[in-house]
Amino acid sequence: xxxxxxxxxxxxxxxxxxxxxxxxxxxxxxxxxxxxxxxxxxxxxxxxxxxxxxxxxxxxxxxxxxxxxxxxxxxxxxxxxxxxxxxxxxxxxxxxxxxxxxxxxxxxxxxxxxxxxxxxxxxxxxxxxxxxxxxxxxxxxxxxxxxxxxxxxxxxxxxxxxxxxxxxxxxxxxxxxxxxxxxxxxxxxxxxxxxxxxxxxxxxxxxxxxxxxxxxxxxxx
Amino acid sequence: xxxxxxxxxxxxxxxxxxxxxxxxxxxxxxxxxxxxxxxxxxxxxxxxxxxxxxxxxxxxxxxxxxxxxxxxxxxxxxxxxxxxxxxxxxxxxxxxxxxxxxxxxxxxxxxxxxxxxxxxxxxxxxxxxxxxxxxxxxxxxxxxxxxxxxxxxxxxxxxxxxxxxxxxxxxxxxxxxxxxxxxxxxxxxxxxxxxxxxxxxxxxxxxxxxxxxxxxxxxxxxxxxxxxxxxxxxxxxxxxxxxxxxxxxx
Numbered sequence: 001x002x003x004x005x006x007x008x009x010x011x012x013x014x015x016x017x018x019x020x021x022x023x024x025x026x027x028x029x030x031x032x033x034x035x036x037x038x039x040x041x042x043x044x045x046x047x048x049x050x051x052x053x054x055x056x057x058x059x060x061x062x063x064x065x066x067x068x069x070x071x072x073x074x075x076x077x078x079x080x081x082x083x084x085x086x087x088x089x090x091x092x093x094x095x096x097x098x099x100x101x102x103x104x105x106x107x108x109x110x111x112x113x114x115x116x117x118x119x120x121x122x123x124x125x126x127x128x129x130x131x132x133x134x135x136x137x138x139x140x141x142x143x144x145x146x147x148x149x150x151x152x153x154x155x156x157x158x159x160x161x162x163x164x165x166x167x168x169x170x171x172x173x174x175x176x177x178x179x180x181x182x183x184x185x186x187x188x189x190x191x192x193x194x195x196x197x198x199x200x201x202x203x204x205x206x207x208x209x210x211x212x213x214x215x216x217x218x219x220x221x
Numbered sequence: 222x223x224x225x226x227x228x229x230x231x232x233x234x235x236x237x238x239x240x241x242x243x244x245x246x247x248x249x250x251x252x253x254x255x256x257x258x259x260x261x262x263x264x265x266x267x268x269x270x271x272x273x274x275x276x277x278x279x280x281x282x283x284x285x286x287x288x289x290x291x292x293x294x295x296x297x298x299x300x301x302x303x304x305x306x307x308x309x310x311x312x313x314x315x316x317x318x319x320x321x322x323x324x325x326x327x328x329x330x331x332x333x334x335x336x337x338x339x340x341x342x343x344x345x346x347x348x349x350x351x352x353x354x355x356x357x358x359x360x361x362x363x364x365x366x367x368x369x370x371x372x373x374x375x376x377x378x379x380x381x382x383x384x385x386x387x388x389x390x391x392x393x394x395x396x397x398x399x400x401x402x403x404x405x406x407x408x409x410x411x412x413x414x415x416x417x418x419x420x421x422x423x424x425x426x427x428x429x430x431x432x433x434x435x436x437x438x439x440x441x442x443x444x445x446x447x448x449x450x451x452x453x454x455x456x457x458x459x460x461x462x463x464x465x466x467x468x469x470x471x
Contacts, residue, residue: 210456
């Protein structure tokens with residue numbers, strides 16, 4: 001039979017999965033609001049962000065209590081420390097979704113920028129990365145975590161390519177500068193989503209293997 | 222530097238094997254903690270280190286324990302001298318029903334140290350070493366049993382160090398103490414480490430994690446894992462260790 005402590009750990013896992021689910025939805029909707037020029041959807045993302053903030057605070061409370069009262073060791077300790085980092089990353093991903101929603105609101109009311117395949121690829125790759133990241137946490141799957149870490153380079157390259165394309169466009173179309181800057185910020189937000197996904201994947205590796213791969217994401221034994 | 226080296230140690234109570242093929246090293250001036258569930262053999266192992274088990278009828282030892290390279294189970298070893306070098310502190314404080322002074326003086330008198338050294342100096346240094354001097358210096362002739370349990374345990378530590386041991390074995394030294402007295406003993410262990418090698422048996426895993434440099438996990442008479450304490454409590458190599466310290470086994 002599971003102890004009360006282990007039941008509470010499971011409850012914590014469920015709460016983080018709930019937060020992850022809301023965050024994933026916020027990012028998906030932010031991307032949709034951007035590409036479909038949907039102001040209402042963008043407003044809804046901004047309005048619901050507090051739910052994710054509340055969950056982060058609840059998760060902090062649960063973790064602090066379990067650390068203080070149960071003094072966990074080994075895998076349980078790593079799980080709690082990992083969850084603390086992961087909920088912080090999820091909250092920041094949700095903040096990026098809000099930021100993208102603000103850009104989507106602005107861009108929806110202005111003439112459309114030319115379609116940029118790099119920005120489209122960046123959107124899809126960062127969203128894919130988020131899906132894999134949340135799956136790797138849900139299953140504590142180290143192989144998927146390593147995949148996420150390796151995907152980050154592609155996102156960085158797409159971000160740079162988007163930046164270059166938009167700058168080239170702005171050089172020739174001065175009136176588009178403001179929209180271009182907003183699009184650059186959007187691309188940057190997507191890249192930040194990917195960075196936080198990498199952090200989450202690193203936390204999953206830490207939970208499962210007890211190894212810290214921060215800043216040197218390489219395959220390991 | 223290695224103080225004890227234990228090689229393939231087996232210990233039997235009659236036909237029952239209480240320790241099976243134990244090998245490990247105890248490092249000098251470090252604290253080694255032994256953890257594991259009741260009956261796993263950790264106290265039996267501790268008592269092997271100064272041959273306290275010799276006093277139990279029907280027991281048998283196989284394997285070797287080297288102290289500074291010398292096998293302590295070799296024939297001809299002076300066990301009294303061994304126990305002077307390897308002192309022991311027990312679970313419940315067990316001062317003699319005598320004065321504080323006489324408790325600390327007992328060992329030096331028996332061993333004749335008082336003939337070579339100035340006894341008041343031994344008493345003061347031992348009580349200082351056990352972080353008790355300031356509390357009792359004005360009442361050394363008072364009955365030791367009038368002290369609180371925490372003070373009694375520190376008195377027992379003072380009594381142990383009065384005979385100038387090299388190693389102190391502690392068998393659950395805080396299990397009868399309240400949290401404040403426990404904290405005092407744990408702090409005392411850290412200061413004792415400067416001069417002595419400590420081996421402690423504890424049921425309290427947080428205590429092992431807090432005070433020790435090395436930890437050995439015993440399970441059913443076997444040493445499952447022995448490593449630096451930080452590794453044992455953050456990422457143990459063995460699944461059984463992880464299950465035990467996270468409360469999933471035992």
